[in-house]
Structures are given as C-alpha cells and as structure tokens.
Amino acid sequence: MSLFWRIFLLNAVVVTAAFTLLMVGPFTVSTPVLVTEAMILTGVLVVMLVVNAGLLRVGLAPLDRLTRTMSTVDLLRPGHRLAVSGRTGIADLIRSFNTMLDRLEAERATSAARALSAQEAERQRIAQELHDEVGQTLTAVLLELKRVADHAPEPVSGEVRQVQETVRNGLDEIRRIARRLRPGVLKELGLASALKSLAGEFSTAGLTVRRTIDGDLPDLGKETELVLYRVAQESLTNTARHAGARQVSLSLTHVPGAPPHSGSRPPASAATEQAACSGAVELRIRDDGRGVGGAPEGAGLRGMRERALLIGADLTVGPAPGRGTEVLLRVPLGGKEHHD
The missing domain is CATH 3.30.565.10 (Histidine kinase-like ATPase, C-terminal domain)
Known part of the structure; x- marks a missing residue:
C-alpha cells in the first residue's frame, strides 16, 4: 500500500470512528449550541486530533530517521546506511536512498582516484621542470657569478659573492620543493x-x-x-x-x-x-x-x-x-x- 493510501485510511478511520460515536451516542446539537454540547464536541475534536497525530507519527517515523540521515551524510565518511524498516513505500524509499549512497560513493571514489592520479602526474611534471629547467638555469648563473667574482675587484667581488649565496639558497629551496612534489626517496x-x-x-x-x-x-x-x-x-x-x-x-x-577464531566463536x-x-x-x-x-x-x-x-x-x-x-x-x- 502506498504512503498516500495509508495516510488517507488512517484519517478515514479516525473520522469514521468519531462520526459513528456521534451517531450512536446520546449526543444532540441544539441551535444555538449549548455549553455542554460545545464541550462534548470540543473533546471529540481534541481526541480525533491526538489520535490522528499519534498514528501519523508512528507511520512517518522512518521518514524522520531518513531525513536526519540525509542531513548528515558525508561521502568522505562512507559506510553509513539507514536500516530498512517500515511498510511498503517507506521501506522502498529507504532502500532506494541506500542504493543511491552506494552509487554516489562508488562514483566519488572513481572520480577522486582519477583526480589524485592526475594530481600526482602534474606534481611529477612540475618537479621535473623545476629540476631540469629552473635548476639548471640557476646552476649556470652560479657558475657565471663565480667567474665574475673571481675576476672582479673588491668590493664588487664581495657583493657578487653575496648574490651568489642568495642564488645558491634559492636553488636549494627549488630542489627542496621538487623533492616534496616528487618524493624520489620513496621510490628508491x-x-x-x-x-x-x-x-x-x-x-x-x-x-x-x-x-x-x-x-x-x-x-x-x-x-x-x-x-x-x-x-x-x-x-x-x-x-x-x-x-x-x-x-x-x-x-x-x-x-x-x-588469531583465527576457535570453535566457540561464530564463523566469519x-x-x-x-x-x-x-x-x-x-x-x-x-x-x-x-x-x-x-x-x-x-x-x-x-x-x-x-x-x-x-x-x-x-x-x-x-x-x-x-x-x-x-x-x-x-x-x-x-x-x-x-x-x-
């Protein structure tokens, strides 16, 4: 039975019960309405609303749990599933939600694997370019600065050597960055x-x-x-x-x-x-x-x-x-x- 018909029948049962009670009971409604009659009708209405609310809360409780689960789902923390409960309709909805989570987690894992693989490839490419292009260029600059410093008079020679030291520190930093981008020591x-x-x-x-x-x-x-x-x-x-x-x-x-389970434990x-x-x-x-x-x-x-x-x-x-x-x-x- 669908959720619509279950809710409809719950309301129909409550309304029919109240109608039958008024029909067979010693109740009358005067014009104008007397105080006692108004109190009886109000009491019947309150009972109808309370019973109806209780039945709906019981019937829709799985939907509340589903709503709470949906608001806390995090695909980076997979594995959380809602227990399938309730009658046909709500149970099908929970089952479909769990199936959707399975598909989303699988798709996210696949896309994340591709993205991280591309990221690692890009890290290696950048590290290689830093080592081959920038590193070699700075090495050539260091050699040229050394040649200039050897032939330059003081105090120009001292200033050139300070620049040489700055370039050497920059080269060391580039090599350090390249090692972090591509951890060669991990592979070797x-x-x-x-x-x-x-x-x-x-x-x-x-x-x-x-x-x-x-x-x-x-x-x-x-x-x-x-x-x-x-x-x-x-x-x-x-x-x-x-x-x-x-x-x-x-x-x-x-x-x-x-250790492997013994005979006293259930088999896995x-x-x-x-x-x-x-x-x-x-x-x-x-x-x-x-x-x-x-x-x-x-x-x-x-x-x-x-x-x-x-x-x-x-x-x-x-x-x-x-x-x-x-x-x-x-x-x-x-x-x-x-x-x-």
Whole structure:
C-alpha cells in the first residue's frame, strides 16, 4: 500500500470512528449550541486530533530517521546506511536512498582516484621542470657569478659573492620543493626512509619531529605507500603552519590482527577472517599545538580523506591526549589486495 493510501485510511478511520460515536451516542446539537454540547464536541475534536497525530507519527517515523540521515551524510565518511524498516513505500524509499549512497560513493571514489592520479602526474611534471629547467638555469648563473667574482675587484667581488649565496639558497629551496612534489626517496629507498627524510625536513628551528617506525612493516604496495607519505606530509605541513606546536611525534606501526577464531566463536567469512588476522598499519601524527578546536575542515584535510578512501583506510582527526591534535590513518591489511 502506498504512503498516500495509508495516510488517507488512517484519517478515514479516525473520522469514521468519531462520526459513528456521534451517531450512536446520546449526543444532540441544539441551535444555538449549548455549553455542554460545545464541550462534548470540543473533546471529540481534541481526541480525533491526538489520535490522528499519534498514528501519523508512528507511520512517518522512518521518514524522520531518513531525513536526519540525509542531513548528515558525508561521502568522505562512507559506510553509513539507514536500516530498512517500515511498510511498503517507506521501506522502498529507504532502500532506494541506500542504493543511491552506494552509487554516489562508488562514483566519488572513481572520480577522486582519477583526480589524485592526475594530481600526482602534474606534481611529477612540475618537479621535473623545476629540476631540469629552473635548476639548471640557476646552476649556470652560479657558475657565471663565480667567474665574475673571481675576476672582479673588491668590493664588487664581495657583493657578487653575496648574490651568489642568495642564488645558491634559492636553488636549494627549488630542489627542496621538487623533492616534496616528487618524493624520489620513496621510490628508491622505501616508505621508512622517506618518512625519516620527511621528518628531518620539518625538524627546523622551533619544531622537533620525533619518529618511530616499525622494522617489520609488511609489503604495502606503491599506492598505499604513496598515500601514507602524502598524509604524513600534509599533516606535518599543517602542524608547521597553523598548530603553533613545538613537539611532533610521527609513528608508523604494524598492528597484528586477531588469531583465527576457535570453535566457540561464530564463523566469519573468508575475507573478514583474513582481514582480522592480517591486522593493520597505523600512521599517527601527534603534536602539542593549539588543537583543531571548532575550525572547519580545509582542502588539505579533505584531500587526506579522499586519499584514505582510495586504499580503504580510515582517517580520524581529533584532539590529542593532553593538548594538540592527533591524525590517525589506519590501513587494514588483508581486506583488499595491494598491487604495485
């Protein structure tokens, strides 16, 4: 039965019951209406409205839950679905809404993968141009400045050497930017070495980055390692720019999974059992800064969430114990294959 006919029949039942009560009961209506008759009619009307409101609230309760769910849906935090309940009509609406969420999350994941892939390609192109074009040009300028400084008289020679030092600092900065855009150490030496190098870059005056990296990390695959590196990079960048922190801890640990279930536990599916036994890899960045407070999520944090979705990971950002902010990226192992 459709929602329209259910609401119509609910109202029809209430009105019919009231009409029958007035017909068979010892009720009369005078002209003009007496006070007692007015009180009886008013009471019947109030009862009709209360009963009708109660029946409608019960019948439309699933729609209220659906409305609340729709207002809180976030495609960057997938997996939340509304339990299918209610009769035909409302149940079909909830089921259609859940199906729409499945489709939207799949489409967003696909589009995000394409966008991030294009972003990484553009990062590599820019890094290559900085290294090959700008870097070589500045290197040639340094050589020319050295030649001029060697043949110029004082104090011109000293001034040229100051300019030479400025150009050298600019060249070092360009190389540093190129390394961040294209982390060659990640490809050549692996994730652990890349994170150690990244922590060293951010250990500047006023900020100390302490790192803890397990030595028994499993093979994660290039895509997962790149996501872990980019999340760590974005987290440290946010800390350095906005947190006002002095201490940052970066840890990458392998969390073992639960042992296979015994006969006393209910059997699990093969995929669930494999994921539970394999455990997870956790990246945790914790600082002692001012914390996130009630600030809205920016583009950097949304980008981290999109990257986490690509590998089926779970990203949480919240207050750290004591003070500061904690970013935790948990990558389950065994739930999906990791390919190079």
